[in-house]
Amino acid sequence: MFSKRKFSRHKTKFQWLIAISAVLAIVLCMAFNAAPQAETQLLTLKTITEEVSLPLPSPTLDTNESFWQLEQVRQDDTLQTLLRRMNIRDDEAIKFLLLSPDAHALNTQLLPGHIVEIKSNILGKLLYLEYELDEENILVAGLTNTGYVIATKKLLLESQQVLKSAVIRDTLFGATDDAGIPDQIAIQIADILSSEIDFYQDLRPGDRFHVIYEAFYNASEMMKTGNVLAVEFVNNGQTYQAIHYGDASGKYAYYTPEGKSLHKTFLRSPLEYTRISSSFSAGRYHPILQRIRAHQGVDMAAPTGTRVKAAGDGVVAFMGRKGGYGNVVVLSHPNGVSTVYGHLSRFSDAIRKGDAVNQGDIIGYVGMTGMATGPHLHYEFLVNGSHRDPMKITLPTSAPMDGNFKTAFHAQSIQLMAKLALLKQRAQLAAYPSPQLTH
Structure with missing residues (x-):
């Protein structure tokens, strides 16, 4: 059995434990009551749109950036009006072009329809200029480290043969217009055959011709036409043919395929086209x-x-x-x-x-x-x-072909006549296409 003293000591410890437990329970209860209560309701979501202004980057001009422009000279253009229309604001360049003797053509020979090509920067400073003087020459002005320089250059032209056919409805020019043949070639045809055909009185609707002529191109653009190389003209049922032939000195004339001269001592027209x-x-x-x-x-x-x-x-x-x-x-x-x-x-x-x-x-x-x-x-x-009347007068022909050139002429004549034959076949197929087969 326990003694009273031991029992009393154990009783006292038990009472302390109860007291401490009670204090802890009170503290925990107070802490729980102090915490916020959790929300039991559903949350409502809203979208709010607001305009926000962002700072723009500061603009910068790249003055090294350049632009190319093409412009056609107009009837009343001067150098100043032309450059103003092309947005050139370069007083130094304009003054140079106005005063330079080498740029004389820009101030006195601006021909309507001719092309001006320029390169400039965004500020309107002229960097390069090209002006078409004629079919073979261009005037070039450019900015260098030492200032502007100007020169006249010859175009590098590529020669090609063009083959065309046409039918007369009223006039020679009307037929060549319909076929896309330049006026210069129409004039040459009239010149070559004028001793055989009166092109103002003898033409009949339904007359037709086939022609091979030179054309000169720069970067795929036709700059000018050259000589008629061969032509066959059927007028009122009669066929006339002419072949171009030139000697080593550069002189040329027109002959029948057999070598009879058709060249005249005078041109029918003194203009390149009219x-x-x-x-x-x-x-x-x-x-x-x-x-x-x-x-x-x-x-x-x-x-x-x-x-x-x-x-x-x-x-x-x-x-x-x-x-x-x-x-x-x-x-x-x-x-x-x-x-x-x-x-x-x-x-x-x-x-x-x-x-x-x-x-x-x-x-x-x-x-x-x-x-x-x-x-x-x-x-x-x-x-x-x-x-x-220069359009009707009979023009005398020149001397016949030198016998030394006959062999070379006949070789060229055979080649050109073969091309004319192919051209005629093509024109006939276009005029009378094969009937379509049906199933």
Whole structure:
């Protein structure tokens, strides 16, 4: 048995344990009551959209970035208006181009329709300029480390043969327009065959022709046409053929496939391309004088600056200003023939009075000086001082082919005639396609 003292000691320990447990329980209860109650409701979600302005990056110009532009010269353009339209704001470049002797053509020979190509930066500074002087030459101006430089360069042209066929409906020009054949080629065809066909009176609807001619390209763009190489023309049922042949010296003429000469001592037209705007007439109403007056030549409409060629070999008898003709050149030819070229904008720098010229040499440029209502060439043909219609007069042919060239000519003739035969077959297939088979 336990003694009283031991029992009392154990009792006391038990009472302390109960007291401590009670205190702990009270503390825990207070801590639980102090904690927040958990939410028992469902939360409601909302989307709120607000505009937020972000800072924009500060703009920067890349002045090294460059741009290319192409522009066509317009009728009343000057160098300043042209560059302004192309957004060039470079006073230094404009001043250079205005004052440089090498840039003279840009200030005096801006021809409507010619192309100007430029390279500039975003600030409008001119870096490079190209101007089409003619079919073979360009004027180039460029910015270098030492300033602007300018030069004239020849284009590198690639020659190709073009084969075309056409049918006459009313006029030669109408047929060539329909077939996409340049006017220059139409004029050559008329020149080559004019001793056989009167192209103003003999043409009939349904007449047809096939032609092979040269075309010169720069970067796939046709810059100019060259010579007709071969042509076959069927007029009123009669077939006429001509073959081009040139010797080693560069002289050329036209012959029948058998070698008979067709070349004439005079060109029918002294222009590279034209259409007759006023014919030879004994009584024409003059648009400026406003009265009936004989027109003893033909007027050939063409843009200002179109090159005028000598119609035949001769000597410059006169060049200068002369009344209603304006700027005029008169050439004296053998056998009492003279030719007159009026209303020129300017003369060729290569000729002077008394100089000998060859057929095809450039003697001046189309204009409208004197009594003229628009740019054109006034062309006269005189025999012993008597005016003749240059579009109708029979032009003498030149000497026959030298026997030394006959072998080479016949080889070329066979080749070109074979191409004409293929061209005719192609035209016939296009005109009369094979019937479609049906099942």
